[in-house]
Amino acid sequence: MLTVLGQRSYAQKFGYIDTEFITSKMPEYKQVQGKIDQMTKQWIQEISSKNEEVAKLEREYKLEELLLTEDLRQQRLSIIRQKDNEARSFQNKIFGAEGELFKFKQAALKPVLDEVSKAVEKVVRQKRLDFLFDKANDGLAMIYTNPVHDYSDYVLEELGLELDPNLVDKATDKSKPVKEN
Numbered sequence: 001m002l003t004v005l006g007q008r009s010y011a012q013k014f015g016y017i018d019t020e021f022i023t024s025k026m027p028e029y030k031q032v033q034g035k036i037d038q039m040t041k042q043w044i045q046e047i048s049s050k051n052e053e054v055a056k057l058e059r060e061y062k063l064e065e066l067l068l069t070e071d072l073r074q075q076r077l078s079i080i081r082q083k084d085n086e087a088r089s090f091q092n093k094i095f096g097a098e099g100e101l102f103k104f105k106q107a108a109l110k111p112v113l114d115e116v117s118k119a120v121e122k123v124v125r126q127k128r129l130d131f132l133f134d135k136a137n138d139g140l141a142m143i144y145t146n147p148v149h150d151y152s153d154y155v156l157e158e159l160g161l162e163l164d165p166n167l168v169d170k171a172t173d174k175s176k177p178v179k180e181n
Helices: 002-006 019-024 027-067 070-095 100-127 152-158
Strands: 014-017 131-134 141-145
Touching (some): 014 100, 019 027
Antiparallel strands (some): 131 141
């Protein structure tokens, strides 16, 4: 009976944070978000200006279409298509998946998110958590895992695959946050 009472079972400790809530309380984040909003507004104005130019050219063409020769019609239509393509290309360059806005956000938010990441690592160690999730994203995102609970090597072994000895030591690498927001 004493051995049963003397043994402590090890329970995994889970926790979660809300990075949206955390960053909303950080003055640095608010300042960066203000810069992002300002740049976004400026780019939207540029795109609107380009689209208005295309719309103006189209209106002028429709008014003069009957008076133009076939060559002039084709020339005007070509200019309109070119300006429209330029506007769309510019919009994609700015707001596309790897566009200027994405790059600007990434660079501007990095120092703030690095600060949050350091605080997360400190809290994880202090509270001795094994897993930490972030509820701010769509669904839950795991942002910390204790490498003790990683069974990837066993799965690779079961599949008959070998670890690449040139890779970084997984035990030290996995103690870092899985994802930075």
